[in-house]
Amino acid sequence: MKQERLEDEIEKALSKEIEFQLPDHFTDHVMQQLQERQTVTDHNLPWVLLISGLFLVLCGIVTVALYTELLQPERFLSSATWITTITLSIGIIQYLDKKLVKDKIRMNQIA
């Protein structure tokens, strides 16, 4: 009898709510976070488009350059220089963009 009662009491205890409650403003806070992340995504969009555009242009330039090199090997040095310059520029843009987005997220978290 005592055993059965103990089992019942354990069952009842197991189905009792955990003593932890989220604050009342929890839903508002999540909504705010979602909106801020959306803002960051929106902010990022022009950069993504710009970088994608530059990447396509670079692909075109490389194709033309390779074609030219095949015909005129003496122009190799000059074309290699500006291809490297463009690649580096894109790298720097991507780095700055990521840094800006990260800073924005961090600022939102602090706020």
Add this chain to the structure above:
Amino acid sequence: MNDQELVNRVLTGDQHATRVLIDQYQRLVVHTVARLIDHDQDREELCQDVFIKVFQNLGNFKFDSKLSTWIVTIAYRLSINFLKKQKKRKSEQDLDKVAFELGTADSSVEDRDFARFIHRLIQQMPEQYRTVLTLYHLDGFAYPEIVEITGMPEGTVKNYLFRARKKLKELSEPFVGTEIHNI
């Protein structure tokens, strides 16, 4: 509003539906997170992360399972990852080797709440036992759903449930006198 309708409305940017989803599944997320994480601040932050992840991935949810199962799976995985990162996973994963702190007889009498006593014991169990007990008893998930959430085989889930309940019985038995509520 059923889950499919709710998800579709959230995906179209309906703010009211987003609020409804958070309110509707908050309890489940809290249970899963609070059972695994000890500190209130960590719990709150993790619950937020769970919902952010839910909304970020909602477009990929194909209703292969219930929405509740999917959300709890995210909550469970984020909690386990948090514990791994914090290196707060209990080193002892074998239930029989856990040294349970039962409290002194005096403090137990003062407590006067059997449910609290049981919850305190559960918090000392390895994570997988805590999770299956909560999912099965508190949230009412069936074995296949617990399998999906935790990734454990069904036999293991059943075994953990059986052993955890047996352990709770063993540990609480000596404290039970004529009146069980006096623990």
